[in-house]
Amino acid sequence: MAATLHDVARVAGVSFKTVSNVINNHPHVRPVTRSKVEAAIAELGYRPNLAARSLRSGHTGAITLAVPQLKLPYFAELADAVIAAAEARGLVVLIEQTGGNRERELEVLSSPRLQMSDGLLFSPLGLGEEDAALVKSEVPMVLLGERIFSGDCDHVTMQNVAAARAATDHLLDLGRNRIAVVGAHDGEVIGSAGLRLRGYREALAARGIAYDDSIVAYMWSWHRSNGAAAMRELLARGVTFDAVFGMNDTLAQGAMRVLQQAGYRVPEDVAVIGFDDLDETRYSLPTLSTVDPGRVEIAETAIRVLLERIMHPDGSAPQEIETTFKVVARESTLGQATVPAHPPSGS
Amino acid sequence: MAATLHDVARVAGVSFKTVSNVINNHPHVRPVTRSKVEAAIAELGYRPNLAARSLRSGHTGAITLAVPQLKLPYFAELADAVIAAAEARGLVVLIEQTGGNRERELEVLSSPRLQMSDGLLFSPLGLGEEDAALVKSEVPMVLLGERIFSGDCDHVTMQNVAAARAATDHLLDLGRNRIAVVGAHDGEVIGSAGLRLRGYREALAARGIAYDDSIVAYMWSWHRSNGAAAMRELLARGVTFDAVFGMNDTLAQGAMRVLQQAGYRVPEDVAVIGFDDLDETRYSLPTLSTVDPGRVEIAETAIRVLLERIMHPDGSAPQEIETTFKVVARESTLGQATVPAHPPSGS
DNA sequence: TTGAAAGCGCTAACAC
DNA sequence: GTGTTAGCGCTTTCAA
Numbered sequence: 186m187a188a189t190l191h192d193v194a195r196v197a198g199v200s201f202k203t204v205s206n207v208i209n210n211h212p213h214v215r216p217v218t219r220s221k222v223e224a225a226i227a228e229l230g231y232r233p234n235l236a237a238r239s240l241r242s243g244h245t246g247a248i249t250l251a252v253p254q255l256k257l258p259y260f261a262e263l264a265d266a267v268i269a270a271a272e273a274r275g276l277v278v279l280i281e282q283t284g285g286n287r288e289r290e291l292e293v294l295s296s297p298r299l300q301m302s303d304g305l306l307f308s309p310l311g312l313g314e315e316d317a318a319l320v321k322s323e324v325p326m327v328l329l330g331e332r333i334f335s336g337d338c339d340h341v342t343m344q345n346v347a348a349a350r351a352a353t354d355h356l357l358d359l360g361r362n363r364i365a366v367v368g369a370h371d372g373e374v375i376g377s378a379g380l381r382l383r384g385y386r387e388a389l390a391a392r393g394i395a396y397d398d399s400i401v402a403y404m405w406s407w408h409r410s411n412g413a414a415a416m417r418e419l420l421a422r423g424v425t426f427d428a429v430f431g432m433n434d435t436l437a438q439g440a441m442r443v444l445q446q447a448g449y450r451v452p453e454d455v456a457v458i459g460f461d462d463l464d465e466t467r468y469s470l471p472t473l474s475t476v477d478p479g480r481v482e483i484a485e486t487a488i489r490v491l492l493e494r495i496m497h498p499d500g501s502a503p504q505e506i507e508t509t510f511k512v513v514a515r516e517s518t519l520g521q522a523t524v525p526a527h528p529p530s531g532s
Numbered sequence: 533m534a535a536t537l538h539d540v541a542r543v544a545g546v547s548f549k550t551v552s553n554v555i556n557n558h559p560h561v562r563p564v565t566r567s568k569v570e571a572a573i574a575e576l577g578y579r580p581n582l583a584a585r586s587l588r589s590g591h592t593g594a595i596t597l598a599v600p601q602l603k604l605p606y607f608a609e610l611a612d613a614v615i616a617a618a619e620a621r622g623l624v625v626l627i628e629q630t631g632g633n634r635e636r637e638l639e640v641l642s643s644p645r646l647q648m649s650d651g652l653l654f655s656p657l658g659l660g661e662e663d664a665a666l667v668k669s670e671v672p673m674v675l676l677g678e679r680i681f682s683g684d685c686d687h688v689t690m691q692n693v694a695a696a697r698a699a700t701d702h703l704l705d706l707g708r709n710r711i712a713v714v715g716a717h718d719g720e721v722i723g724s725a726g727l728r729l730r731g732y733r734e735a736l737a738a739r740g741i742a743y744d745d746s747i748v749a750y751m752w753s754w755h756r757s758n759g760a761a762a763m764r765e766l767l768a769r770g771v772t773f774d775a776v777f778g779m780n781d782t783l784a785q786g787a788m789r790v791l792q793q794a795g796y797r798v799p800e801d802v803a804v805i806g807f808d809d810l811d812e813t814r815y816s817l818p819t820l821s822t823v824d825p826g827r828v829e830i831a832e833t834a835i836r837v838l839l840e841r842i843m844h845p846d847g848s849a850p851q852e853i854e855t856t857f858k859v860v861a862r863e864s865t866l867g868q869a870t871v872p873a874h875p876p877s878g879s
Numbered sequence: 880t881t882g883a884a885a886g887c888g889c890t891a892a893c894a895c
Numbered sequence: 896g897t898g899t900t901a902g903c904g905c906t907t908t909c910a911a
Contacts, residue, residue: 880911881910881911882909882910882911883908883909883910883911884907884908884909884910885906885907885908885909886905886906886907887904887905887906887907888903889902889903890901890902890903891900891901891902892899892900892901893898893899893900893901894897894898894899894900895896895897895898895899
């Protein structure tokens, strides 16, 4: 059995409250007493019991992060950033996967397991604006992402419209003005796809370029294969374009691969830009230009806001926070690295 | 304030122990009493307090998973599988990132936060065989991965040697016998790289093919860029090969991209196989042949073994468990899908 | 089949 | 400065 406060107190020859004072850095403890207690703690290898502390204090030192799936690179990197930000404040992160499924998302919101944490970082995918009223939890919550904007809780999101507009501007600045889009969601207004498409259209409009729906590829899933399929389809249709805006990096990579496979040079024939700044975009060939939507900032801000809310549940009104983004121009728009031409002469 | 057992008892007109009995499905409760209690629970929206329950029962219903970084695709997919397997048994997963750093890994092993969970799934990267004695924790632990084999705790690992041998055999069966390796670690004997290289050598030896160190690319980091760089280097050296075995999928993808960029057809000129069966291998062009090392099985087995250890801390002797693997042959070795040749005629 | 009582290890008033 | 005293909400003997 592990040592308790009482054991330490007995060994140190003080009352167990004094031990508690030492542990919690209470000011009024005589140095002599303190060191006696510390010696006893070391001797017994005492560790405070976290369950007891939670029961008493009402908080756990953990937060929950609910995301669709960790195997989707965007969410893996988001989780990575959230865990790092939480760790910096001494919090552990408990992860729930919803599969982007509406039912599971609602389930997580009312799960008793939320009690194991002091607050929730919730990134819905199945739930939408129409479900805003259902998005309530027994612990303080910060909403992430672009599915729900009208909830009455704190919300941290990226500047989808402005960032997409900047990405489009980057292509336009390079002299491309037939910019295909890969990954639009038909009829969506809010949500990543809807907002990003809006940014794209704004950029075109600002330069007096007509929007051409024939170079916009619609789809409902954002896997790499969808980007590839969409590009095959665009090529098959014989439409004209000199650039591609992938609504996320994965789509852009898929589209880029098909372009290259079909014999087009990136960026000489077709420039490609993505969205998300996933780690892998740094390593593709050519490296992928993209938009860094401020993922680390999202994580840090979300944690900060959540902690404030945990400490002051009835503090200020819910905030809507947008992170800063930046266009990351790499080889897929600016020009690519050269590759040695020696033949392997095998086979 | 949330309702407690006492509140429920008062409303139901029974003692609070009876309520506890109902909640824990104790057998001897009269149906009438049970439904009265259930009504009261529903009326008050009662949720058992998990902290109190942990304090009393000594277990938390959570487990900790410690991995290097979630932004590394392999660990993201491992975490995904672990969370899914844990969820199926009603457990939550708490994630610690070690950065693959030896100090941080030791820190996690002795972290008080481990107490928030009933057990640890530990995937070290910085610690090695020589540290086996340090790998101890206050909670039951299952070791994952190929860094440490001599610890005295349960260990779940993939069949690195056999799987690498099978991957090599797959290439040999296709008539390739100049198989370059990307990702060897110089001098490593155990560890993923060391073991997989051994499998490769065994496969060659079994067919009487001499091992040629000049087509083995060494490196210490396994990012996509390293695979690309290694392939550039191999091409620049002008060595002869007709296939590539990437020690993991990321390396293989990087190498494959450089090959294609340099004008080689995959698999016609050079066949490529990876290792890990990451999700993305299904979506590359061509799709990447690889080895499924049994990630889902690793996750499920690890959880099962950990739970056994939690329930019977002094049960049987520590087990060493290897999962089943299988070669997943895709286009990068068998032949690739065709791509429409219509020109975008842009720019 | 149900109830009473004890106590898990800790924090926080409040007294000394 | 240090000690005493109550609980936090639950599970678990044990008795009725």
